[in-house]
Amino acid sequence: MRSPRPQSSVTDVEPERRSEIDEQGGEAGDPAAGMQSSAAVATTQQAAPDAEPGLAVRLEQLRAFYGDAEQVKGIDLEFRANQVTAIIGPSGCGKSTMIRCINRMHEEIPGAHAEGRVLLDDLDVYAPSVDVVAVRRAIGMVFQKPNPFPTMSIYNNVAAGLRLSSGRRGDLRSKVESALRSAGLWDEVSGRLDEPGAGLSGGQQQRLCIARSLAVDPEVILMDEPCSALDPIATLKIEELIAELKKRVTIVIVTHNMQQAARVADRTAFMLDGRVVEVGPTQEIFTNPGDPRTEEYVTGKFG
């Protein structure tokens, strides 16, 4: 069993200890290994027994500010483990700000701060004893525009997460390969790992960025409009990838594309003016929304 895992993996600054815990967890191979959050487990039957399960994330009265301006105005929301949750809503409603609070990237903006609680499983990532670096290892992020490190090769881009986040290398080569395979990019790049990552096509670059965030073995991946800069075919590939990835991680995806939310998300939350108007199973949000504003938005009457 690995019941203490979430706490230790996030608060522990020592890389060696974390790897031990990881290995123990992996070796246990116990189907019950995924039982961190009883609320989430009920809905994670699709998780393969051997997969690294994701963790649930819960927001409690989350508020986010830029200086004095309140952009996220008290959100309570749960992202269930090993599910895809889509966040939809008009531009400027606070979707991106909200997900940037989850891995504490919001506070990187000068003058910005967040209030309330973000619980990774049961750990408050804003607790004073928590190492922000460990939080970001556990909660990966994929950005709107593909942004591979321009000075690095394809291989080094994927290895960057491991090299940047700790001195421990482990078996870098096999980790890079497995991350590239998980991102569906291995067959396309295996013969040219030493070429610059910036030389790939936009869609390949975005999958490279997904591989980069997978390499550090996160429990949650946040995606901020990951397909908005991509063509439809590249978008489709990323969407197929998301369906595959949710077996091992919890995914939160911000999207402006309603069809995309309908295609990839198990659950969808509709946001308006810094608040969550409605959240529920995707099908229900799109076909039978409980709030008239949700209906207006999903049917294209505004936003």
Next chain:
Amino acid sequence: MSAPAAEQRFARFAVSPSRRRRDRFARTAILAATLIALIPLVLIVYYLLRKGLSSWSTSFFTTDPTGNTFFKSSSIGGIKSAILGTIEIVALASAIAIPIGVGVAVWLVEYGRESWFAQTVRFFIDVLTGVPSILFGLFIYIVLVVGTGSSYAGYKGSLALALLMLPVVTRASEVILQLVPGALRESALALGAPRWRMILRVVLPTALPGMVTGVLLAVARAAGETAPLLFTAAATLKTNFDLGQFMNSLPVQIYNDVTSPTTAVVNRAWGAALTLVAMILVLNVIARLISRRSRLA
């Protein structure tokens, strides 16, 4: 449709004669400005080559000046000590100014950002950039020569040049560091990189080619300065590898030679000037080659 009718229909698309005239005038004016600016440049290079090349020879580069400036031209010697002195003084100045300047730039961009202290530092760096070079020489003269009661030394010249280079290196590096996209910093942080590692592994490698260009231009500028060296490193005849002693340098050698009544010595000044320009040109070409590899827009 008949031709006159078509002419009438498209009359509003025609360029008016007065606009054509104004356009021609403006183009001529800016071309003339460019040509006028080129005249002194071309003349400088022409005179340098005409007067300087004739004094170049193997012994010109391999012998020290003899100090004999009144007799036969063959005995005045070359400029070996000046070339080596310039290289030594500038190398030490670079070793001081580049790490500090890059450090200040990294602090300003990655940590200080828009804080009042960072803004104050930026303001004073801008002020320093505009300080006449002779003031840096005077400052070192008063503090390290008069102040300590000791004499001139190569390292004191280096310190004066380092002061001169510091604001240039800092500003150039800061501008390049700011060109590194914030998205790269964010992805590195989002991967769980501590800030210092993000700077060392992502920001600095991305900025490196641009920073090398800016830094080499600062080095080139320092190499050509006379005023900060006049009363800090002084001048001497012998080649010297001890930065604690008097040290010769190309700008000071030129300064001393060009006022000589002996033609051969004045010609040596031209030869030394051509040598200095050639050295700076090489640095500039290197800087350009490196900046071509830059991955930043």
